[in-house]
Amino acid sequence: MAKPIIKVHGISLSTCTARVLLCLHEKGLQYQLVPIDVASGAHKRQPYLSLNPFGLVPAFEDGNVSLFESRAINRYLARKHEDKGTDLLLSKSSTESAIVETWMEVEAHHFNGPIFAINHQRIINPLYGLDPDEEIIKSELEKLENVLDIYEERLSKSEYLGGKSYTLADLNHIPFLVYFMKTPNATAITSRPHVNAWWNKISTRKATIEVEAGMKLHLANFDNEK
Amino acid sequence: MAKPIIKVHGISLSTCTARVLLCLHEKGLQYQLVPIDVASGAHKRQPYLSLNPFGLVPAFEDGNVSLFESRAINRYLARKHEDKGTDLLLSKSSTESAIVETWMEVEAHHFNGPIFAINHQRIINPLYGLDPDEEIIKSELEKLENVLDIYEERLSKSEYLGGKSYTLADLNHIPFLVYFMKTPNATAITSRPHVNAWWNKISTRKATIEVEAGMKLHLANFDNEK
Known part of the structure; x- marks a missing residue:
């Protein structure tokens, strides 16, 4: 079975998308950046709203885990991959x-x-x-x-x-x-x-x-x- | 040796103080509410600023742990006392x-x-x-x-x-x-x-x-x- 791919729905110009990408790069995790056509308002319509009801980028999927809010996504990644790459929460203490x-x-x-x-x-x-x-x-x-x-x-x-x-x-x-x-x-x-x-x-x-x-x-x- | 007493420096009327008190009550933890004379600006002066450099209530002490920001204090309490009272972060999953x-x-x-x-x-x-x-x-x-x-x-x-x-x-x-x-x-x-x-x-x-x-x-x- 293929390893679930992390998907970040967003755009690289967006500060909140970039916040999640920074965490993924610090952790050395593979991911797919799924572009959202924000110019045409794709983030304000379905199916995107089912990923983030606030209609903001980014949204995030890791297998069957679907999240939004960049800082929450980063906490999840930092905790799940505590021992990989940079320790970003110092959770051991x-x-x-x-x-x-x-x-x-x-x-x-x-x-x-x-x-x-x-x-x-x-x-x-x-x-x-x-x-x-x-x-x-x-x-x-x-x-x-x-x-x-x-x-x-x-x-x-x-x-x-x-x-x-x-x-x-x-x-x-x-x-x-x-x-x-x-x-x-x-x-x-x-x-x-x-x-x-x-x-x-x-x-x-x-x-x-x-x-x-x-x-x-x-x-x-x-x-x-x- | 006496058990370290949790101290919350603040006032019960303050929303951010109340946020921490709610967590302490859900956990059934003993604490001391140390009143801060906000009317005279005590929160904008030393020694209070050494507890919270932003000059806002509350500030928090648990033995030698000194924190501020109500949501951070609540995370700390919920994690430290995960198995006591209400499980407020569902950290097991x-x-x-x-x-x-x-x-x-x-x-x-x-x-x-x-x-x-x-x-x-x-x-x-x-x-x-x-x-x-x-x-x-x-x-x-x-x-x-x-x-x-x-x-x-x-x-x-x-x-x-x-x-x-x-x-x-x-x-x-x-x-x-x-x-x-x-x-x-x-x-x-x-x-x-x-x-x-x-x-x-x-x-x-x-x-x-x-x-x-x-x-x-x-x-x-x-x-x-x-």
């Missing part, structure tokens, strides 16, 4: 894994909101012929900078956000940062020495470079702006 | 636990944002002498109703959001719903039969009733409005 979980929640509840809003203004708006709203950017950047001040302090004492090694607490940040680092607001990262060193480490990992190769939305966009 | 994780992420990324915004307008604004902004409520309610339509479909096929038994995927929703159900927008829940039946089940659990007893902000507030 309940204390260490709880620290990883804490910083995963920080990404989800403090970092994700403002960086999503800034990227939307800087990258998505121009795709629709709209100018970025500088008021929104200013307000969201202030929130993001407050979060990054706390990261700077954390990373002055800990090599990675989740502890002494690279985990999902770091990985989950990467997709939005890939695009953010192409915007004029990238100085929010580069001006903070420990945050910048952390970004240099996590962005040059083999898995990151492999997945980033599929994330070229920003280049076309910023070329158009010039 | 990687497939079942992945479904729980998926609906936990749904709560965090789809439900939390709009219900937080509505509660803020309806409950927090009046505390500061401000009228609720009906435009914000309308827009956020539309988002929440879309999410609840998906919950209605899910709950027509599954007794609980995360599967056939009560888990963190349900529990994490409770604190905001306790306040939301006292607002005029509670019909978003009561008008959907499966969502309403789910709320009736989860809101009448012994642990929920015990923790809700400390969440009386809404009563004072809505009494004042009348």
Whole structure:
């Protein structure tokens, strides 16, 4: 019997798709990326909605396991393949894994909101012929900078956000940062020495470079702006 | 040697504090609620910031384990005390636990944002002498109703959001719903039969009733409005 193939339904440009691909590459797992024609709204119709009722990419299948929500998929992969590739949850220690979980929640509840809003203004708006709203950017950047001040302090004492090694607490940040680092607001990262060193480490990992190769939305966009 | 006492630094009125208390009550764990004088800003100063650098309640200590972020604390408690009280992560099955994780992420990324915004307008604004902004409520309610339509479909096929038994995927929703159900927008829940039946089940659990007893902000507030 053939081994079940992992299927990721999504597009490589999508940050949430990329989050799952990063985990698959860190684990060295084979998978099939099943493209979804988001331009024609295929993700808002059946049969896709049976995979993800929220109509968002990605959706995920591993044999008879069908999941959505990138961070949940990554937890599943990290736990199922704990001993393969990078140990992304440090599950062997309940204390260490709880620290990883804490910083995963920080990404989800403090970092994700403002960086999503800034990227939307800087990258998505121009795709629709709209100018970025500088008021929104200013307000969201202030929130993001407050979060990054706390990261700077954390990373002055800990090599990675989740502890002494690279985990999902770091990985989950990467997709939005890939695009953010192409915007004029990238100085929010580069001006903070420990945050910048952390970004240099996590962005040059083999898995990151492999997945980033599929994330070229920003280049076309910023070329158009010039 | 005395058994280490779990300490929750926070206030019983706070939704995120209540989220952790719900988990502790479901597990039947002893704890100490250490009150934080949020009115005087104690959560924005040391020594509290060393427990939670984001200056938000709650913070958590279990012996030498110090955590913050309510959902991370709940994962830690559910995993450490897997066999005590209610099994809140279904960790014995990687497939079942992945479904729980998926609906936990749904709560965090789809439900939390709009219900937080509505509660803020309806409950927090009046505390500061401000009228609720009906435009914000309308827009956020539309988002929440879309999410609840998906919950209605899910709950027509599954007794609980995360599967056939009560888990963190349900529990994490409770604190905001306790306040939301006292607002005029509670019909978003009561008008959907499966969502309403789910709320009736989860809101009448012994642990929920015990923790809700400390969440009386809404009563004072809505009494004042009348």
